[in-house]
Structure formats: structure tokens, C-alpha cells
Amino acid sequence: xxxxxxxxxxxxxxxxxxxxxxxxxxxxxxxxxxxxxxxxxxxxxxxxxxxxxxxxxxxxxxxxxxxxxxxxxxxxxxxxxxxxxxxxxxxxxxxxxxxxxxxxxxxxxxxxxxxxxxxxxxxxxxxxxxxxxxxxxxxxxxxxxxxxxxxxxxxxxxxxxxxxxxxxxxxxxxxxxxxxxxxxxxxxx
Amino acid sequence: xxxxxxxxxxxxxxxxxxxxxxxxxxxxxxxxxxxxxxxxxxxxxxxxxxxxxxxxxxxxxxxxxxxxxxxxxxxxxxxxxxxxxxxxxxxxxxxxxxxxxxxxxxxxxxxxxxxxxxxxxxxxxxxxxxxxxxxxxxxxxxxxxxxxxxxxxxxxxxxxxxxxxxxxxxxxxxxxxxxxxxxxxxxxxxxxxxxxxxx
Numbered sequence: 119x120x121x122x123x124x125x126x127x128x129x130x131x132x133x134x135x136x137x138x139x140x141x142x143x144x145x146x147x148x149x150x151x152x153x154x155x156x157x158x159x160x161x162x163x164x165x166x167x168x169x170x171x172x173x174x175x176x177x178x179x180x181x182x183x184x185x186x187x188x189x190x191x192x193x194x195x196x197x198x199x200x201x202x203x204x205x206x207x208x209x210x211x212x213x214x215x216x217x218x219x220x221x222x223x224x225x226x227x228x229x230x231x232x233x234x235x236x237x238x239x240x241x242x243x244x245x246x247x248x249x250x251x252x253x254x255x256x257x258x259x260x261x262x263x264x265x266x267x268x269x270x271x272x273x274x275x276x277x278x279x280x281x282x283x284x285x286x287x288x289x290x291x292x293x294x295x296x297x298x299x300x301x302x303x304x305x306x307x
Numbered sequence: 308x309x310x311x312x313x314x315x316x317x318x319x320x321x322x323x324x325x326x327x328x329x330x331x332x333x334x335x336x337x338x339x340x341x342x343x344x345x346x347x348x349x350x351x352x353x354x355x356x357x358x359x360x361x362x363x364x365x366x367x368x369x370x371x372x373x374x375x376x377x378x379x380x381x382x383x384x385x386x387x388x389x390x391x392x393x394x395x396x397x398x399x400x401x402x403x404x405x406x407x408x409x410x411x412x413x414x415x416x417x418x419x420x421x422x423x424x425x426x427x428x429x430x431x432x433x434x435x436x437x438x439x440x441x442x443x444x445x446x447x448x449x450x451x452x453x454x455x456x457x458x459x460x461x462x463x464x465x466x467x468x469x470x471x472x473x474x475x476x477x478x479x480x481x482x483x484x485x486x487x488x489x490x491x492x493x494x495x496x497x498x499x500x501x502x503x504x505x506x
Contacts, residue, residue, distance in 0.1 A: 135380060135383075138379065139372065139376050142376065143372050146367055147364060147366065147367065150366075151364050154365045160365070164367065164371065164374075167367065167371065167375070171378075171379065172378055172382060175379045175383075176382075179496060180496055239357070239358035242354075242358040243362055243363065246359070257359065257362070282320065285323070286319035286320050287319075289319040289322075289352060290319050292359075293348060293351040293355045294351075296355060
């Protein structure tokens with residue numbers, strides 16, 4: 119498998135800290151974004167990102183190059199983030215069910231703020247933040263990290279069809295939330 | 308189920324794929340020509356797709372990588388230090404026991420071994436007492452007394468060490484053994500990984 123990070127990975131597996139530092143530098147943004155998309159808090163995302171790389175360092179000797187390094191890294195990151203989220207769930211008081219998709223609405227009803235595309239996009243991103251975890255994860259991996267359906271399926275241990283279904287349900291829910299915004303806009307005009 | 312429902316299910320993927328001209332979407336395209344409601348939904352999906360493609364990344368703090376590397380190197384250092392400081396109540400009894408066994412083996416009279424032992428062993432056991440005899444002669448102690456004292460000291464050390472470690476058994480000691488187990492497992496994993504890479 120042609121992995122652009124393969125050489126760095128082999129060196130890091132031999133204990134080369136500078137190679138590991140380069141791996142961190144090249145992958146930390148993606149891992150941090152993933153952590154933030156699950157935890158919604160910069161401080162927790164920083165803590166968990168650090169924890170993820172510590173786990174990567176410990177587990178690196180057992181990494182086999184049968185999978186791409188980033189796929190393995192993201193799989194480990196997703197598991198760590200979900201564990202962290204389970205610990206924090208009581209504090210966050212988050213409802214993670216598909217019902218949220220049906221009830222997804224924009225929080226700000228001011229018609230002036232929905233007039234511009236940029237603001238509409240901002241509201242959509244806010245709506246993404248309110249999606250259930252499994253949908254946020256696939257959206258983050260697909261649009262932010264630009265991972266393929268196949269890679270997302272490997273990272274999340276899901277069938278490719280389920281990944282596509284999650285994405286489509288999230289898109290449809292977001293489109294519905296946009297419809298509610300537009301109805302509000304029309305009414306107020 | 309409304310007439311629009313199957314088309315609504317197809318629409319998100321259709322829009323996300325850039326509205327391809329595939330024959331599989333012929334009936335959807337036909338429906339969009341006559342259904343204003345689905346057309347409006349498709350329009351909203353286009354807006355969603357555009358917004359998601361510009362979904363902003365969040366940036367970690369500038370020194371994130373530095374913090375990570377500090378944590379990693381501090382952990383590596385701790386792991387190295389742990390190798391050097393095995394608790395005394397583990398290594399003292401083990402060392403005393405091994406020494407006692409080694410000395411007991413060396414003190415076996417040569418004539419007992421020379422019949423059946425391997426030639427190299429016989430050579431070692433036969434020559435060592437001869438060297439020690441010269442030294443013991445200067446100390447004016449008999450060979451038998453010397454070995455009795457020597458073995459006694461090591462057996463006592465082993466006994467004291469084992470007794471102390473058993474009498475002071477606390478959760479910390481369990482952690483020490485856990486660490487020992489972790490190290491052995493870690494080493495086995497590394498050796499296994501190295502072996503696989505070599506093959």
C-alpha cells in the first residue's frame with residue numbers, strides 16, 4: 119500500500135522521536151478536528167488529542183502496514199474520543215439519538231441573519247454541531263478530512279452502505295433545517 | 308407513502324454526486340421537472356452541499372505538537388527509568404537465590420560429576436576448588452567450613468528477602484509485578500513485531 123507517511127512510521131516504530139514529531143505535525147489538525155467534532159470543547163479536544171498521540175506512541179510497535187497509517191490513527195482517535203465522550207456525557211447532558219435529526223432547527227430566528235449565504239452557511243455549520251455523534255463523525259471525516267467512503271467505513275468499522283446512509287440522512291436533515299429557516303424568513307418578510 | 312418519498316431518499320446522494328447524468332436517475336430527473344416541492348428540497352440540498360464543502364476546520368493551539376512531544380518524551384523517559392529501578396524486594400531475593408544455586412552447583416564434589424557430566428562442566432568444577440584451596444589455605448579455614456558459611460549466607464539472604472517481600476505485601480507490590488508483566492509483554496510484542504518484519 120502506497121502510504122506517504124510509511125517511511126516516517128517505520129522510523130518512529132524504531133523509536134525515532136523526530137520522525138514521530140513529524141507524524142504529529144502532519145496529522146494533528148485532522149485528529150484535533152475529529153476530537154472537537156465529538157467533544158465540542160477546545161480544552162477537552164486538546165486533552166484527548168494528547169492522549170491519542172500517547173496511545174499511538176505506545177501502540178506504534180504493533181502497527182502493521184496492512185492498513186494506511188492515517189486510517190489506523192483515525193480509528194484509534196475515534197475510539198478514544200468516544201470513550202472520552204462517554205465519560206463526559208453526564209456533564210454534557212447531550213441527547214444522542216436520531217430524534218435530534220427530526221427536531222433540528224436553527225436557534226436564531228432573526229430574519230436579518232439569514233439573508234446572506236455566508237450567514238446561512240454559518241447556521242448550517244451550527245446545525246451540524248447539533249447532529250448526533252455518528253452523523254457528525256462521518257461529516258467531519260468526509261468533508262473536513264476528505265476521506266473516501268471506504269476509508270470512513272474502515273475507520274468507523276461500518277459497512278460502506280451505512281456510511282453513505284449516515285451522510286445522506288445528515289444532508290437531508292440539514293436541508294430540512296434550512297427549509298425551516300427559509301419559512302421563517304418568508305413569514306417575516 | 309407519498310409519491311415524492313422515494314425521490315426524496317435519492318436526492319441527497321444525487322446532489323452530493325454532482326447530479327450525474329446516469330440512467331439510474333432518469334425517473335428522478337423527470338420527477339424534478341414536475342414537482343416544485345422536490346425542486347425546492349433539491350435547491351436546499353445544493354446549499355447544504357456548498358456549505359459543507361466549506362465546513363471550517365478548527366485549529367489546535369500553536370504549541371499543540373510541542374505539548375504532545377513533551378508528553379511522549381516524558382513517558383518514554385519514565386519507561387526507561389522504570390527499567391533501571393526494579394524494586395529491591397524483587398531483585399535481592401532473585402539474585403540471592405540465583406547465587407545460592409550457582410554456588411551450590413559449583414561446590415558439588417568433582418568426583419560426583421565426573422562420571423556422568425558433560426566434559427566442560429567437569430573441567431570447571433574440578434579446577435575451581437583447586438584454585439580456591441590455595442586461597443583457603445592462606446585463611447586457615449577448611450574447605451567444608453568455607454562452603455557451609457558461603458551457602459548459609461546466600462540462603463539466609465534469599466530467605467530474608469523473600470520473607471520481607473511477603474510480609475510487606477501491599478498493592479504497590481502488585482503494581483510492581485504488573486509493571487514487570489507489562490515490560491515482559493512489551494518486550495515480547497517488540498520481539499514478535501521485529502521477527503515479523505525480518506521475515
